Amino acid sequence: MSALLRLYQYLYPPSTPTKVDGALRFGILGAATIAPPALTQPALSHPEVIVRAVAARNLNKAKAFALKHNIPHAYGGPDGYQDLIDDPEIDAIYNPLPNGLHYEWTMKALSAGKHVLLEKPAATTVTDTRAMFALAKKKNLVLLEAFHYRFHPANIRLKAILDSGELGAVKSVDAFFCTPKGIHGNDDIRFNYALGGGALMDTGCYSVSAVRHFTSNSHTHPTQSSIASAQSAPASPKNSKVDESTTAHVFLPSTSGTPSTNNTDASISASITCSCSHPWKYGIIPLTMPRITLELEGGRVDLSAFVMPTLYHSLTVSKGKSARTEKVYSFADFPEGREGRNGEAWWTTYRYQLEAFVDRVKGRESSTGVWVEEEESVANMAWIEAIYEKAGLGGRLPSTYVHHE
Numbered sequence: 001m002s003a004l005l006r007l008y009q010y011l012y013p014p015s016t017p018t019k020v021d022g023a024l025r026f027g028i029l030g031a032a033t034i035a036p037p038a039l040t041q042p043a044l045s046h047p048e049v050i051v052r053a054v055a056a057r058n059l060n061k062a063k064a065f066a067l068k069h070n071i072p073h074a075y076g077g078p079d080g081y082q083d084l085i086d087d088p089e090i091d092a093i094y095n096p097l098p099n100g101l102h103y104e105w106t107m108k109a110l111s112a113g114k115h116v117l118l119e120k121p122a123a124t125t126v127t128d129t130r131a132m133f134a135l136a137k138k139k140n141l142v143l144l145e146a147f148h149y150r151f152h153p154a155n156i157r158l159k160a161i162l163d164s165g166e167l168g169a170v171k172s173v174d175a176f177f178c179t180p181k182g183i184h185g186n187d188d189i190r191f192n193y194a195l196g197g198g199a200l201m202d203t204g205c206y207s208v209s210a211v212r213h214f215t216s217n218s219h220t221h222p223t224q225s226s227i228a229s230a231q232s233a234p235a236s237p238k239n240s241k242v243d244e245s246t247t248a249h250v251f252l253p254s255t256s257g258t259p260s261t262n263n264t265d266a267s268i269s270a271s272i273t274c275s276c277s278h279p280w281k282y283g284i285i286p287l288t289m290p291r292i293t294l295e296l297e298g299g300r301v302d303l304s305a306f307v308m309p310t311l312y313h314s315l316t317v318s319k320g321k322s323a324r325t326e327k328v329y330s331f332a333d334f335p336e337g338r339e340g341r342n343g344e345a346w347w348t349t350y351r352y353q354l355e356a357f358v359d360r361v362k363g364r365e366s367s368t369g370v371w372v373e374e375e376e377s378v379a380n381m382a383w384i385e386a387i388y389e390k391a392g393l394g395g396r397l398p399s400t401y402v403h404h405e
């Protein structure tokens with residue numbers, strides 16, 4: 001299937017099934033740019049998902065968004081977000097608010113008994129991240145940090161290749177994800193410190209997540225010696241705590257789950273590059289596509305477009321002079337076949353993620369076999385905090401919201 005056909009089928013899903021009884025009814029907090037690709041579009045092809053309402057600070061904005069995306073209810077005004085959360089016909093909240101508001105509104109949603117699909121990065125601090133998961137646990141609710149890339153078969157296949165031992169132990173990893181200069185305006189949430197902005201928070205959180213996941217260090221926290229170096233370029237002198245770009249070189253233990261105590265030969269060397277304002281090559285070519293490369297004892301693996309593999313990606317395994325390239329758009333592309341796993345080649349990372357989220361809420365085993373656990377979200381935040389400290393920018397502002405349960 002070609003990239004064009006996948007794009008067409010993404011835009012016009014070949015099946016838009018009738019919603020079943022007991023479908024999960026979502027409410028969206030904010031008429032955010034990411035909400036259509038991450039939720040309303042994937043919901044079209046999911047028989048168990050209904051997007052019931054959207055809330056925006058301005059009611060007219062909410063109504064326009066609702067009309068455009070075929071959402072039956074809109075909330076607005078100063079109480080709009082809370083009204084949406086309190087709607088008894090809503091079971092789950094999608095939270096794509098600015099990072100600095102993730103904690104407050106996730107706590108409020110959980111408090112009201114709603115499951116939460118929470119945009120990345122989970123919050124601005126480790127403490128706030130832990131508190132959200134503690135409340136979810138207490139309330140027996142599902143809370144997922146939306147690291148959508150993890151649910152796509154291309155990334156699942158990459159992890160399977162690494163875990164198979166075919167190439168031996170990982171020696172180093174390099175993860176890159178940037179957005180081109182000018183894509184985000186100066187008033188974008190990404191350049192706002194009070195709202196949890198910064199490149200490491202934005203695209204960098206994927207690279208931090210990916211280097212940890214693919215080296216089997218999902219639960220590993222940083223130690224004093226694990227960040228070898230980190231440099232951040234502030235967005236502007238006025239905006240000196242917001243990084244326009246960050247590069248970091250870190251060490252991860254070569255065995256899963258054992259925190260690194262020093263940068264020994266046994267450590268995996270990882271490099272992370274992110275930017276919200278990456279220069280265009282020759283002024284016209286945006287060299288910003290996400291990519292991850294792992295060097296192992298017996299070869300090398302490259303996955304292009306690891307954050308957005310649906311339209312096109314390339315998973316290349318090189319051993320000495322030989323190389324093979326795999327394309328893994330659905331589980332049917334796995335060498336062993338799909339083995340009862342759901343998915344179509346045109347499904348985006350968000351669609352696979354939605355499948356897993358619904359499975360989890362319904363108490364079913366995930367058909368993607370993937371989940372982003374609480375401890376992974378907490379550890380990711382810890383690495384982000386530690387890299388910012390090393391780069392001299394200090395941590396992000398904790399939320400000022402005080403939750404009373």
Ligand SMILES: NC(=O)C1=CN([C@@H]2O[C@H](COP(=O)(O)OP(=O)(O)OC[C@H]3O[C@@H](n4cnc5c(N)ncnc54)[C@H](OP(=O)(O)O)[C@@H]3O)[C@@H](O)[C@H]2O)C=CC1
Pocket residue numbers: 029030031032033034035038055056057058061096097098099101119120121146148189195201202
């Ligand atoms: N999973 C993914 O691929 C992506 C995830 N993201 C994540 O999603 C979140 C939103 O990103 P994005 O959609 O690009 O951002 P937008 O700026 O488009 O949306 C943010 C929403 O937050 C609301 N909001 C509430 N308070 C404020 C405030 N004080 N200032 C600005 N906005 C406010 C606005 O809602 P209202 O409509 O009420 O005015 C707005 O719609 C971030 O956490 C980001 O990291 C972003 C892009 C891709």
Ligand SMILES: O=C1OC[C@@H](O)[C@H](O)[C@H]1O
Pocket residue numbers: 179202203
């Ligand atoms: O999560 C994201 O993915 C896509 C990027 O363009 C965006 O800046 C980031 O928020």
